[in-house]
Amino acid sequence: MPAAPLLEVDDLRVAFRTRDGVVNAVNGLSFTVGRGEVLGIVGESGSGKSMAMYSMMGLLDNPNATVTGSARFEGTELIGMPLPKLNRLRGSSIAMIFQDPMTALTPVYTVGWQIVEQIRTHEKVSSQAAWKRAIALLDEVGIPDAARRAKSYPHEFSGGMRQRVMIAMSLACHPSLLIADEPTTALDVTTQRQILELIRDLQAKYGSSVIMITHDMGVISEIADRVIVMYAGRAVELGGKSQVVRSPRHPYTWGLLGAIPRPGQRGQRLATIPGLPPGPHDDQIGCPFRSRCRFAMDECSEMPQLRATGEAADHLDACWLSGDARKSLRGEIA
């Protein structure tokens, strides 16, 4: 029997009550994360990728949001878990880092203090022992002169260094799952490189699983084992990294990959996806991409299931196009 996955998400939905009716920000998302695996979730703004993670972690504080479906972490249901119990998981077994390292740390405490707080929230250790560990962690994530820098305030660090602090803090209690929400988006490219290397090294060292949320296919390519492509609150494609990046199956993924400027295509037109992503109030029946899809057919008024349409059984997509036609159709786009 194969080992149970670390995280099993099944039909996750996040609905917001608004003045104009109910809006589904996440619309039936299902996936698993294995132990030691790096899962990339890629999508454009508004695709629901961050929302899905926040809903799972109980971080949506909008009173109009309802979360349904299931997310089992090591067999325990996260959705609807009472807050005290959830708080024992958050920061210890499941840690998170966020997009903007400039605002994610409390400005009025030293970074060491904040890491110590993290440790002592979950473990009964003395303040001195926790400080020692905080300094060791800062050292491990590559902060020079960690013992002194631990006593510095967040505003005294650069963006990249703050993200390192966030990573050190997230690792403090050896989480088995790290959720990274666009951790490098706000950073410069050389700093992004440093942070990606760091996450990869630490992941290899501790064997934690990682969910990496990003809009950047390049970042996904660098770090993920498997990829989910999200569009309008749904997963439209799911597969191994190479499967998705090299032989994408969903027309949206084709468009997304075609829109990236690549070396050697200087001056050529980029493949674009016409139109705009559906707004939250557009109708949510059928394939959400069909209004922008040049291959839309009658069937598309019904939502296709995420399923294997090609040879690989672990490469799923949600599209009505026949498996054989895809290759030639994709050629038309590129």
Added chain:
Amino acid sequence: MLFVAKRLGSALLVMFAISIVVFLIFFATPGVDPAARLAGRGASPEVLSQVRHAFGFDQPLPVRYVLMMDHLFVTRDLTSYVNIGDKVVPQIMQAAPVTLSLVLGAAVIWIVLGLGGGILATRFRGSVVDPIIMVIGIAAVSLPAYWVGEVVNLITQDRLHDSVFSWVPPLGYVPFAQNPGQWALHLLFPWLTLALLYGGIYARVLRAELVTAMGEDYVRTGRAKGLSERRILWRHALRGSLSPVVSLFGLDLGSLIGGAALLTEVVFGLPGIGKLTWDSLQNLDLPVIMACVLYAAFFVVAANAIVDLLYAVIDPRVRRA
């Protein structure tokens, strides 16, 4: 340390500037002859010039300024124009403790009310507690202090004085040194009256700040760390939210001690700075007015300096500036 020294230095400088401006306004205004007021009505020219010489009014302006400051701070023998013989400085010294007792006591109450109300309202956001506290807050802000004072007096001194409030002493002030118990008892209702107004403002300001802070990214980080909501509110959100409250507190405290508690003082028959200033203004008693203004300016400037220092304690980002 440098920061502290710099801040105090600039406070002194501001005080100096204020004293010059006040001096110029009151004693170098064309058409106002201080000697004439000092010598009393119908004084002969000889007497006038004598007074002028004695007080140095025939000297150039800078010398007059120095003389005036000397009278005020060094020899402390500046006398009132109106009640000749009454020295100004002792008058202020007598009035100041009354105002200080009133304002500081009230400040303790309104800080407790304001912070408590603001925190409670934020903690129970979404339930009925929040709007109830906020409505009480806005009601407290909207009621004029003198009106509340009059109503309180009406009830405690008159209507219910024979039954529920028989323990309430008559209006007036008893020095702390003389009888601490009576001091507190005399000031109880003035304190509550003044604190009601400011407590309402502070609760609303703090709630607004806290609600903003609870939407910040670092609060989300705190939740992701597994911190309890209580800890996030008290340790993370509250500290940053205190800055505006502290600056508000500094301004309020400075101006109230400086005499802005006038209406409360008058209603409750407390002979404080506010009342002193009011009386001297009515009589155009220049030395007293100037002393009162300088005294008020001192507290406002001092309060601001303290606020800035507190700011630096609360928020490390300020320390660099």
Added chain:
Amino acid sequence: MSETILRADDVVKQFALRGRHRGTIKAVDGVSLEVKAGETLGIVGESGCGKSTFGQCLTRLVDVTSGTIQFEGTDISKLSRRQLRPVRSRLQMVFQDPYSSLNPRMRVGDIVAEPMRIHKTGDRRAIQARVADLLERVGFDASMAGRFPHEFSGGQRQRIGIARALALNPSVLVADEPVSALDVSVQAQVLNLLADLQDEFGLTYVFIAHDLGVVEHVSDRVAVMYLGEIVELADAEELYASPAHHYTAALLSAIPQLDGEAEPERERIVLTGDVPSPANKPSGCPFHPRCPAATEICRTEHPVLHEEGGRAVACHHPLPLRVLSSAERGA
């Protein structure tokens, strides 16, 4: 070779610093370059390298501290606001943030018409017709003129910004991070639009961005900036295929690559540390504290931008140039 339309000579922009670190910083420190008519010159660099400030110097949105900027043959670096007016119509800027660069209280038609009204290019009717034409040109229906900016998405707003910039028939467009706030699919739409407009109107672009992939895609030549200086300037293909400056090489190797992408063999260079603050710029070569090839001379002597065969690099120990295969050249 086509003529130079915009030319910067030793441009310096200095800012005064207040507070504890009192003093001045040079955000732009002696930048010289030429922009040729009809080309796209890309300027890349990380945050704080001075590329945006330099863009604002080029269009005289800020005053330059020293140096000259020649636009269509006249020195515009010292012109007064009034004298700049006719220049402004020919030299336009497109900004990064499509959310804050459009006045939210103005209708889109008025936003696009405003520069024409200021410069009095025609009567009301002519301007109205031109607005409709411009809006159609950037992919809108002319009926959109009556709407307000908040009714549009980020990409659409950026197109409105472009329409406004085109209103006065400029010859040069300085675009400061025009697509960095946009999603990938929308970004591609705007990049294609910019390319179409260039073909149609023969525009010259100065394209400032931090995204090397985007800059390579749109540019004929690329300048790489670091701490207020140009460290390398070359044809886009050559620069990307064979960088000469170690900083350029590090930047290129830092771009996340798509899986299975055929790339020129590149050693992965991970820079250590952060970009130093321009307030305490290192002596000698500004890049030496982070450079893998730094030697003594780099610490003491400032390398000058040395041009050879159309490529310019400011480095004491430039990387050997790889000769491009004809296939790469053709690409």
